[in-house]
Amino acid sequence: MSTYTLTQSIPAEAGYDLVVAGGGPAGTAAAVCAARLGLKVLLVEATGCLGGMGTSGLVASFGPVSDGERMLVGGFMRELLETMWAQKAFGPQVVPEFLHSQLNRWVPFHPEHLKRILDEFVVQAGVEVRFFTRLVQADVTGRRVNGVVLSNVEGLRYVSAKAFVDATGDAALAAAAGAECKVVLRDTDTVSPSTLCALLGGMNWEDPAYGEGWKGLDVVKNRVRNELVPKAIEDGFFTQEDRFFPGMNRVAKQGATLNAGHVFNLNPLSIRSLSDGMVFGRKLAVEYTEFYRKYVPGCEDVELLATAPVMGVRDSRRIVGEFELTMDDFRAKRQFPDQIAVYNRPTDVHPSNTSKEEHERFLKDFHGKDNLGRGESVGIPYSILVPRGSENLWVAGRCHSSDTKVHGSIRAQSAAYMMGQAAGTAAAQSVATGQPADDLDTSRLVATLRSAGANLPQKELSRQMTRA
Numbered sequence: 260m261s262t263y264t265l266t267q268s269i270p271a272e273a274g275y276d277l278v279v280a281g282g283g284p285a286g287t288a289a290a291v292c293a294a295r296l297g298l299k300v301l302l303v304e305a306t307g308c309l310g311g312m313g314t315s316g317l318v319a320s321f322g323p324v325s326d327g328e329r330m331l332v333g334g335f336m337r338e339l340l341e342t343m344w345a346q347k348a349f350g351p352q353v354v355p356e357f358l359h360s361q362l363n364r365w366v367p368f369h370p371e372h373l374k375r376i377l378d379e380f381v382v383q384a385g386v387e388v389r390f391f392t393r394l395v396q397a398d399v400t401g402r403r404v405n406g407v408v409l410s411n412v413e414g415l416r417y418v419s420a421k422a423f424v425d426a427t428g429d430a431a432l433a434a435a436a437g438a439e440c441k442v443v444l445r446d447t448d449t450v451s452p453s454t455l456c457a458l459l460g461g462m463n464w465e466d467p468a469y470g471e472g473w474k475g476l477d478v479v480k481n482r483v484r485n486e487l488v489p490k491a492i493e494d495g496f497f498t499q500e501d502r503f504f505p506g507m508n509r510v511a512k513q514g515a516t517l518n519a520g521h522v523f524n525l526n527p528l529s530i531r532s533l534s535d536g537m538v539f540g541r542k543l544a545v546e547y548t549e550f551y552r553k554y555v556p557g558c559e560d561v562e563l564l565a566t567a568p569v570m571g572v573r574d575s576r577r578i579v580g581e582f583e584l585t586m587d588d589f590r591a592k593r594q595f596p597d598q599i600a601v602y603n604r605p606t607d608v609h610p611s612n613t614s615k616e617e618h619e620r621f622l623k624d625f626h627g628k629d630n631l632g633r634g635e636s637v638g639i640p641y642s643i644l645v646p647r648g649s650e651n652l653w654v655a656g657r658c659h660s661s662d663t664k665v666h667g668s669i670r671a672q673s674a675a676y677m678m679g680q681a682a683g684t685a686a687a688q689s690v691a692t693g694q695p696a697d698d699l700d701t702s703r704l705v706a707t708l709r710s711a712g713a714n715l716p717q718k719e720l721s722r723q724m725t726r727a
């Protein structure tokens with residue numbers, strides 16, 4: 260491709276302590292928690308709402324929040340759950356048991372309701388939010404980010420700040436700042452494929468097939484996966500023989516979100532590939548709606564109301580952090596002095612193609628012995644949020660530093676909210692003390708997080724973060 264040199268002066272703004280790029284789970288938590296600690300925060304979000312995949316992406320269910328015995332999440336994430344519970348924002352089948360004592364139990368919610376709750380959180384914390392605003396460039400000197408270039412309807416704008424959090428999912432800010440990153444598609448062929456999720460109406464959840472409460476829903480979900488999808492494949496119903504099928508989430512009286520149909524080989528960092536993927540994803544959504552109408556009880560009148568306006572990307576680019584959380588740590592249920600959260604969710608790296616072998620690999624991993632049992636957890640250390648050598652840049656959420664299998668576990672929204680709270684709190688500590696990201700006093704960070712309600716059971720603390 261030939262190049263064009265752009266030389267232009269653009270308006271510049273100053274005065275922020277922290278700029279957070281991306282208003283998904285991680286970015287929203289980072290912005291709110293930093294603002295509560297006194298920082299002047301600007302949160303920039305490419306779409307028109309907060310919540311990221313959970314709202315724009317129609318991925319309307321939180322990964323597990325309990326270890327099968329007790330609730331594992333604390334701090335902002337727990338506050339969010341309690342607010343959602345009080346405002347009846349969960350699917351009608353959600354009972355306290357879901358949250359407090361279920362192993363591997365996902366928590367469905369109403370995506371529109373979540374948008375409004377997150378709006379309230381940022382307004383109350385005094386975060387300035389700019390929607391429809393995309394981070395496009397970073398201005399860096401040595402290890403320090405000085406400012407970022409933003410693009411929106413008003414044109415380009417330069418914004419300087421003391422600290423930055425990259426919560427874009429794609430590590431867009433870290434990459435723009437020259438931080439070392441892993442582009443996952445290039446590095447491994449077992450990366451989880453993308454899915455364009457959708458919203459369905461017209462479900463008859465009263466159909467006798469669904470029995471009573473969530474246990475009845477599980478019976479149908481398992482029947483769809485184990486009997487009806489294989490039958491439809493045998494009948495030649497589907498365009499692609501995709502054996503793994505997450506399925507529907509009951510999020511309303513007659514509504515559901517649909518997480519079905521993989522867009523294989525999509526490169527989330529190529530606009531051509533993303534664009535083609537949206538077209539293919541919309542075709543798949545029609546097909547899966549027809550599948551439900553034809554094969555699944557209670558779904559005879561189901562209608563496809565909308566597909567998500569953004570591609571559901573599970574994995575794209577991650578930072579090379581001060582530490583990488585690996586399967587060895589996961590298997591060992593390792594706890595860290597600098598952990599900022601503890602978590603329990605299976606390694607969920609979806610099949611990367613339609614072969615039977617990949618499906619079997621997925622099932623073995625997802626249900627295998629490497630996963631965490633009841634009452635167990637793995638720690639998420641602070642150092643996976645720090646791009647190597649960074650002074651004033653943190654990442655949170657999906658673009659943290661872990662290997663592909665562990666990423667398949669801790670990429671979930673509930674973990675992303677907790678990483679966001681930690682990144683925002685670390686930024687506040689750094690601004691207050693002058694400690695750089697890569698030499699932050701992590702015993703102080705853990706103490707601040709604990710005082711904000713985080714569940715951090717480690718007995719020993721350390722001033723130094725965990726390094727390889």
Ligand SMILES: Cc1cc2nc3c(=O)[nH]c(=O)nc-3n(C[C@H](O)[C@H](O)[C@H](O)COP(=O)(O)OP(=O)(O)OC[C@H]3O[C@@H](n4cnc5c(N)ncnc54)[C@H](O)[C@@H]3O)c2cc1C
Pocket residue numbers: 280281282283284285286303304305306310311312313315316318320321322323365392393394395426427428429431453454455456518570571572573655656657658670671672673675
């Ligand atoms: C199909 C699918 C199903 C999933 N199922 C589940 C599930 O059931 N339960 C669960 O807990 N997790 C699930 N996940 C994982 C989870 O949704 C994500 O990993 C999680 O949302 C990551 O949070 P995040 O804040 O890092 O990123 P995101 O949720 O992706 O949010 C990133 C935000 O940054 C914005 N952004 C991106 N680039 C820029 C930029 N340059 N400038 C400004 N803004 C930008 C985006 O618009 C977005 O709002 C699923 C993911 C997918 C794709």
